[in-house]
Amino acid sequence: MQSFSVKGNIVDIDNQQIFYGLVTVANGKIVTLTTVNTDTKIGADYILPGFIDSHVQIESSMLVPSKFAKLAVVHGTVGTISDPHEIANVVGLPGVPCSFVTLTCYIFY
Numbered sequence: 835m836q837s838f839s840v841k842g843n844i845v846d847i848d849n850q851q852i853f854y855g856l857v858t859v860a861n862g863k864i865v866t867l868t869t870v871n872t873d874t875k876i877g878a879d880y881i882l883p884g885f886i887d888s889h890v891q892i893e894s895s896m897l898v899p900s901k902f903a904k905l906a907v908v909h910g911t912v913g914t915i916s917d918p919h920e921i922a923n924v925v926g927l928p929g930v931p932c933s934f935v936t937l938t939c940y941i942f943y
């Protein structure tokens with residue numbers, strides 16, 4: 835898998851600070867996090883943990899989960915806790931699994 839590095843203002847949630855640093859990724863995992871400057875914020879690029887949307891009805895987007903994910907991830911959302919009650923209201927229990935399956939189960943009417 836590909837390796838790469840990216841510089842930016844790293845948002846350290848645990849220590850409630852922002853510093854300019856370098857993140858190196860290898861094989862899909864962060865392998866190093868290096869501080870370049872502890873005080874200065876440079877530019878407008880920020881690196882922070884992905885967001886988890888704690889309550890979403892994906893079916894309200896009128897998209898299958900895979901299409902929803904492609905749009906959400908570019909805005910920093912890397913996960914959702916999905917509530918499929920709307921599709922269940924429309925088509926009953928048979929609709930619920932469709933909220934978790936991509937493309938192969940699409941029964942929106």
Ligand SMILES: [Zn+2]
Pocket residue numbers: 889890891917919
């Ligand atoms: Zn809900």
